[in-house]
Amino acid sequence: MSRTSWWRVLAPLAVGGAFVVLTALERRRPLRRAREPKWRHVSRNIVFAGAAAATVNLLERPVVEPLAEVIQRRRYGLLYACRLPPRLHFVLAIILLDYSLYVWHVLTHRVSWLWRFHLVHHVDRDLDASTALRFHAGELALSIPWRAMQIAAIGVPPNALWSWQNILLLSILFHHSNVELPIGIERLVARVVVTPRLHGIHHSIVPNETDSNWSSGLTVWDYLHGTLRLDVPQHAITIGVPAYPTSADVTVANCFALPFGAQRPWRRFPDDGEPEAHGHTRSVNELAP
Numbered sequence: 701m702s703r704t705s706w707w708r709v710l711a712p713l714a715v716g717g718a719f720v721v722l723t724a725l726e727r728r729r730p731l732r733r734a735r736e737p738k739w740r741h742v743s744r745n746i747v748f749a750g751a752a753a754a755t756v757n758l759l760e761r762p763v764v765e766p767l768a769e770v771i772q773r774r775r776y777g778l779l780y781a782c783r784l785p786p787r788l789h790f791v792l793a794i795i796l797l798d799y800s801l802y803v804w805h806v807l808t809h810r811v812s813w814l815w816r817f818h819l820v821h822h823v824d825r826d827l828d829a830s831t832a833l834r835f836h837a838g839e840l841a842l843s844i845p846w847r848a849m850q851i852a853a854i855g856v857p858p859n860a861l862w863s864w865q866n867i868l869l870l871s872i873l874f875h876h877s878n879v880e881l882p883i884g885i886e887r888l889v890a891r892v893v894v895t896p897r898l899h900g901i902h903h904s905i906v907p908n909e910t911d912s913n914w915s916s917g918l919t920v921w922d923y924l925h926g927t928l929r930l931d932v933p934q935h936a937i938t939i940g941v942p943a944y945p946t947s948a949d950v951t952v953a954n955c956f957a958l959p960f961g962a963q964r965p966w967r968r969f970p971d972d973g974e975p976e977a978h979g980h981t982r983s984v985n986e987l988a989p
């Protein structure tokens with residue numbers, strides 16, 4: 701078997717193994733207290749994962765994989781214009797895919813018709829590795845033109861695209877997980893990549909906390925854009941979206957329909973109250989070095 705073929709076999713095993721290990725660790729070292737029974741939460745999110753996987757395989761792959769081959773053959777895009785050594789081209793393609801995903805993530809919150817779909821990911825009332833797989837199939841379908849633009853503008857060859865997709869899956873499983881890492885280790889890791897505590901702040905019900913920590917891989921994009929928040933302790937965070945606070949709000953049926961119905965003002969509770977922002981002081985600055 702060639703090296704490439706080995707990677708093709710090992711990558712899905714690594715992703716599946718990461719999900720199993722993180723889910724086991726969530727039982728032993730939970731970071732935040734769960735609000736819903738674990739089995740119900742995970743099984744619901746696996747239904748979303750199934751629809752998401754079908755969308756990726758039936759709609760996204762037939763577009764992006766042939767596109768990356770055309771881009772490589774015809775040497776289109778920024779990195780091909782720079783005539784870089786192949787390894788540098790490969791690494792920069794992955795870094796630029798990560799940055800352009802940061803931009804896409806901001807857009808899914810800022811553009812109202814994209815937010816209708818991304819909201820389904822955020823209404824989850826607990827955050828764990830299964831939330832990493834909870835995306836509305838519509839959000840994944842709507843991301844295909846953006847993905848095609850990323851590939852064409854950057855000049856992403858098929859091997860870089862495939863590697864990034866697998867790295868991204870591992871990264872989102874890790875930072876959505878509800879695993880309490882030793883704080884000293886997480887402080888170090890969070891300087892480079894997104895960690896569970898960092899991403900927990902993005903899933904807070906407090907809107908100005910949701911509006912932070914948009915990165916999905918490297919944290920450098922939040923540093924550069926001034927959108928990094930380190931100062932919210934996990935015990936102070938309630939996960940979810942204020943307008944959708946109950947278990948009934950987050951069921952599979954209600955959430956598949958959510959983007960298509962009338963939208964509640966998401967920043968406020970149904971009784972019109974607002975979630976209170978946490979008082980931040982250096983003393984609770986958990987992740988600051």
Ligand SMILES: [Zn+2]
Pocket residue numbers: 805809818822902
């Ligand atoms: Zn988000």
